[in-house]
Amino acid sequence: MTLLSSERSAEQLPASRLPADDGRMYGWQEPPIQIAPPSVSTAGQEAIDLAAKAGLKLDPWQQHVLRVGMAEKADGSWAAFEVAVNVPRQNGKGGIIEARELWGLFVGGEELILHSAHEFKTAKNAFRRIERLIRGCPDLHKRVKQYRQTVGEEWIELHDGAMLRFIARSKGSGRGFSGHSNMLDEDMILGDAEMDALLPTMAAIEDPQIWYLGSAGIGAASVQLARLRRRALKAIEDGVPDPSLAYMEWSANPHVKECPKDCTAHDDPASDEAVLKSNPAVGYRLSLGKVANERATLSAEGYARERLGVGDYPSDEGDAWAVIGxxxxxxxxxxxxxxxxxxxxxxxxxxxxxxxxxxxxxxxxxxxxxxxxxxxxxxxxxxxxxxxxxxxxxxxxxxxxxxxxxxxxxxxxxxxxxxxxxxxxxxxxxxxxxxxxxxxxxxxxxxxxxxxxxxxxxxxxxxxxxxxxxxxxxxxxxxxxxxxxxxxxxxxxxxxxxxxxxxxxxxxxxxxxxxxxxxxxxxxxxx
Known part of the structure; x- marks a missing residue:
């Protein structure tokens, strides 16, 4: 288990969080909150190398997620059955998904990979992105039997039968599909009905894995994300690893009303350091100046949620559907x-x-x-x-x-x-x-x-x-x-x-x- 605490001094932080020689500031490449089960090796580097071959260059933080999420036990099975990545928008979580799916399809021998999003158009866009990567790499493209894209029917099938399917989540979608891995995009909108449809399909699969990727919780709709986050925080509090969950979250921890003026345990939401702490893509695909300028445009609540990763998480499932059942x-x-x-x-x-x-x-x-x-x-x-x-x-x-x-x-x-x-x-x-x-x-x-x-x-x-x-x-x-x-x-x-x-x-x-x-x-x- 790993915990990277926001209370560390700058001298203790990894070099990737400090100014580069050219003066450029970089976001934290390792998350402020992280847990992971014990492991002895990782398949993450294979995924990183394959992504590079397909023209997908990954930031250090994206590579870190893949190494942690694809860590292995001594017998070669996954150390974590569930992998959750919680990071503000526009940082590049899509690249992580694509690298993991490319590995599962072309290296990992996963017969069926299910990619789902809360809306059909989001899943469709994901299909188009990975299709471009594969078509642009002749060694991968020649292994594809068909790219299928009709209304509600998007998938990539290889000549050996391996398949990557894209679906929109609902209480019925995914039933009957026994996926070796499930990639759940936009997990801040993920409830029990969708999980009830998808998760049991993996019960008969040997060594399956499920990935949850999204941004900060948005309240009652974030039932499953809140559940995962509670497990991670409990593991940190107890000092005992969760045996099946790897959880990585980039977020700031803003001051509260009770904080003294000299408080160092919390973050100033108006500071650049809060942005760097919660946005690992700063210095790579995001500009610190442009991101910081959002403070003047968004409401304080919206800026905290969308840019600093400060989420609203239901304390329990009873918080949802409080007015109309x-x-x-x-x-x-x-x-x-x-x-x-x-x-x-x-x-x-x-x-x-x-x-x-x-x-x-x-x-x-x-x-x-x-x-x-x-x-x-x-x-x-x-x-x-x-x-x-x-x-x-x-x-x-x-x-x-x-x-x-x-x-x-x-x-x-x-x-x-x-x-x-x-x-x-x-x-x-x-x-x-x-x-x-x-x-x-x-x-x-x-x-x-x-x-x-x-x-x-x-x-x-x-x-x-x-x-x-x-x-x-x-x-x-x-x-x-x-x-x-x-x-x-x-x-x-x-x-x-x-x-x-x-x-x-x-x-x-x-x-x-x-x-x-x-x-x-x-x-x-x-x-």
Whole structure:
């Protein structure tokens, strides 16, 4: 077992954490928190060498992860059945995944490797990256029988039958696949249902291994990551290695309110040292200056989570699905559900403005279909996307809460939705819009939340079991407003915009809208 403590002095730190001869600063190449079972050798160097042959040059910290994660016992079996890597975004965890998968496919003799992510597009992008590496290396490419890429069917198969498959996680995905290794990307969104589907497939495999890779915990959705982290911290506290877990985490340990002014046990979140401690790619693929500049852009909470690796981890599984039960929500999933015209759209934005969602609601059967149309980083994309949707679907309204973070978009959305973008109107005139914009009041927000909650309880909501919406519901909390409540935005550790968006879109189906509604073409799939 290894523990690299943040309380060490600079003189005790490995040279890779100190300024280089040219004055450049490098991130910590070994993690502040690490445990690993005893081992006598490692296959990590084989993976590092193969990656280099395929044109993938790994940073020292990535090489360190592979050596630790692929450590072996005296009999040649894996020292760690489970390997977890917790590191902030954009540091290069994808390179670790690719190197491990290349080894398993071409050297390790693993008959089936399963790569999963919480969303299909993430898994698909991973397929494309490793396909390029293999195609670019003739010695590897000639061993490939086929690259299969259709909707939901991505895999690489060798002539000897070895296969690397890419899937999106769900409570059913992975069943029936007995993988020699499982690579679980984006593990901060990983719950019991997904683990129940994937982990038992490895029971009959000789010497299997499972890798978890992601960034800091985001609250209730990070059930499995929190469980792994608790095991690691307990092993460190007890001074006894976990017999099957290798855990490596790059994160800062910020000061708390109780810290004295001269506290040296915690990190100053505004310091460069906190950035270096939590971002091993600084000096290689990340610039210290650019990363530090994020402090001026992100909220304090967002910066701590996204850049310093300070996560929000549920203390136990009871923290998840605290408002609407998981079973109740999953029972309403309907893959055939689709909204009837006219629909209503709604927009919501996170408090730190790091993400935004556009959601839709429409009548379906005896209830209402709700769906996340788009959930993306930033907000600049929202107005133009709304115009595209308005022109295509002719909705009855677009709902925005002016008292929410989305309120700042009202002017830009209004401009984007003008029938004639070049039309000038008088000071007291309203522009002619493709679709009315309905601005909510506080009482509307409360009513919308209560109506959504009641509709779910009565089984009058249908959905497509989308990961962003399920994640938001898993982490949802109540915000008390007098004798009523709305969805809490702060302190939930998860992007709540998909939930707020569908709640307000559903409300928009029933609100009175000024002006006649035009006939529209039957509903078409979102593009």
């Amino acid at each position: 998981k079973d109740a929500w999953e029972a309403l999933a309907d893959g055939d559900s689709q909204p009837a015209d006219p629909v209503a759209f709604a927009v919501d934005v996170t408090p730190e403005r790091s993400n935004a969602s556009i959601c839709v609601a429409g009548h379906y059967g005896g209830g209402v279909h709700v769906e996340v149309v788009d959930n993306r980083p930033g907000t600049a994309w929202v107005p133009e996307r709304l115009r595209e949707l308005a022109e295509r679907h002719g909705p009855r309204c677009v709902v925005i809460d002016p008292g929410s973070p989305a309120g700042a978009l009202i002017t830009d959305v209004t401009e984007a939705l003008k029938v004639d973008p070049d039309e000038e109107v008088g000071e007291d005139e309203e522009p002619r819009l493709l679709v009315p914009i309905v601005q909510m009041k506080t009482r509307d927000v409360v009513q919308a939340t209560g109506q959504f909650y009641d509709a779910v309880a009565a089984g009058r909501v249908s959905h497509l079991d989308q990961a962003p919406l399920s994640t938001a519901l898993a982490g949802a909390r109540k915000r008390e407003l007098g004798e009523a409540w709305a969805w809490a935005r702060r302190g939930v550790g998860v992007d709540i915009t998909p939930l707020v968006g569908v709640t307000e879109a559903r409300w928009g189906l029933f609100v009175e809208v000024e002006g006649p509604e035009e006939e529209v073409e039957p509903w078409a799939e979102f593009g």
